[in-house]
Amino acid sequence: MILSLISILLLSTLSQSEEDCSSDGICICSLSHCSSPLLLPTERDLNPGHALLYSTSIDGDRLAKTSLTVQSRSSKWTKSPSESLVVLRLSLDTTEYHQSIIGFGGAITDAAAINIESLPYELREELMQSYFGPNGIGYNIVRIPIASCDFSTREYSYVEKEGDFQLESFTLAPEDKQKIRWTKRAKDLVERDGHTLKVFGSPWSAPAWMKTNGHMKGGGNLKNGSQYTKSYAQYLIRFIEEYTSEGIPIWGLTIQNEPSTGTDADYRFQTMYMSPQMEASFVRDYLKPALLSSLNGKNISLMIHDDFRANLPEWPDITLSQPEVESLIDGIGVHWYGDRFVDPNKLSLTKERHPRQFILATEACVTDTAGVSLGNFTRAMWYAQDIVEDLTHSVSGWVDWNIALDPQGGPNWVNNFVDSPIIVNKEKKEFYKQPMFYALGHFSRFIRPGALVISHSIQSTPGISVVAVKNVDKTIAIVLINGMDTQVTVDIRDKSSSISAPIKAQSINTIIYRSAMKQ
Ligand SMILES: *[C@@H]1O[C@H](CO)[C@@H](O)[C@H](O)[C@H]1NC(C)=O
Ligand SMILES: *[C@@H]1O[C@H](CO)[C@@H](O)[C@H](O)[C@H]1NC(C)=O
Ligand SMILES: *[C@@H]1O[C@H](CO)[C@@H](O)[C@H](O)[C@H]1NC(C)=O
Secondary structure, three states, X not given: OHHHHHHHHHHHHOOOOOOOOOOOOOEEEEOOOEOOOOOOOOOHHHOOOEEEEEEEEOOOOOOEEEEEEEEEOOXXXXXXXXXXXXXXXXXXXXXXXXXXXXXXXXXXXXXXXXXXXXXXXXXXXXXXXXXXXXXXOXXXXXXXEEOOOOOOOOOOOXXXXXXXXXXXXXXXXXXXXXXXXXXXXXXXXXXXXXXXXXXXXXXXXXXXXXXXXXXXXXXXXXXXXXXXXXXXXXXXXXXXXXXXXXXXXXXXXXXXOOHXXXXXXXXXXXXXXXXXXXXXXXXXXXXXXXXXXXXXXXXXXEEEEEEEHHHOOHHHHHHHHOOOOHHHOOEEEEEOOOHHHOOOHHHHHHHXXXXXXXXXXXXXXXXXXXXXXXXXXXXXXXHHXXXXXXXXXXXXXXXXXXXXXXXXXXXXXXXXXXXXXXXXXXXXXXXXXXXXXXXXXXXXXXOOOXXXXXXXXXXXXXXXXXXXXXXXXXXXXXXXXXOOOOOEEEEEEOOXXXXXXXXXXXXXXXXXXXXXXXX
């Protein structure tokens, strides 16, 4: 009580640009206050001659906003103001474009929806605003598991009655009502922010009775015989129709979540094996024809793979080389697990071989030690580094896993606890915005849908990673990570301007400005 009184007093004396995130790295939202408002750029902030620097650092900044000056470009690089500062030179080529951005988001799993609903009304709203609201971090994508996955409290499908090929007993679960409620709220907020919410579904497993192993978990695949395959295609379409009729149009579908895990007979939770050839024939012979004759599935973006980077480019190579399949597939989903040990050039190579398909990062969470590590800055740096690596290797967006978990990292019916950018503490009626939340915000708030990734060059410096984009509104956004323990100054230039930006040790930064160059 005394503590919260003090924080209210503190809050009223803090200027808006200051943070009141606690010293252990988390920003607390309770019924009495919610720390760390995001100060969006105003029109004046981006007038010619002005730039903004947003910084999140190990020493406590959370998207802290600073004004910078844009100089018209002089012929010489500025000199280092002091010997102790490292000066990095970053050159942008605002005429060389790469892939366009679809966006950023997270998954509204059963677990996420259960956690959101465990909060008092005002805090549920605050949590949704944090991700999707006009003053939030600008998410525009939501992923929805189709029926149950490990982040459910039980194993269930939408058709439990064995042999019901006509899907007469199809019913959404009570968990779907919760997922629908929060996805609808996300949709309203994103639309208020002037964008469209892109929702995509991912199945973990067909109903147990349609599978060779008779369970949703463990190794197995769809039973042979067209009645199973046809019925399963209709099952996915029913998901699309039911969600659409609840007010949530579906933008995309991944064919199968992590299909490669379905070879493991003892896999602990819901999965289903589909080889690259099986994905191809399922789409060509069953799913696409069924979508084309459905009410709301005609224009769905179909994504294959939805699996580990390590399997690139071979897995999509096989699927997309099957007869008549290439033109039916819109995207290739990739999960981040193991990324630190796998060459990111596998992504660019995949894109080179399949230029018509976008690559979307469809799932990520920290799993290396079980569960939540409150306030952990290392995890924020991992997220940011992975996003930069992906965006500089042909990936068009990045979708996180559960948008909210409990302090243990669940609920999860097989105790596969992991971390999340927002942790909900229902006993204390609070939620915590973790460093990972701010790491994501550095991208999702400033790199908007339709942005084009642009080329840059930087003196090779281990510990510094950069991605630069040009937004549809012609602003340039640069995300720069300093993984070093020293502060640096970065001199940024494009053809017409130069900006000098002070970059803290161990920090994630976004620099945004409107290039003076004639467009
Ligand atoms: C199922 O079909 C696959 C491929 O068509 C075949 O290799 C396999 O032997 C079949 N299995 C059974 C049990 O009929
Ligand atoms: C189909 O989807 C694409 C991309 O999402 C969009 O540009 C197009 O307008 C859509 N067409 C229809 C008929 O909805
Ligand atoms: C922070 O997370 C990293 C990566 O998961 C882990 O190695 C480290 O032990 C964590 N730090 C703390 C203080 O728990």
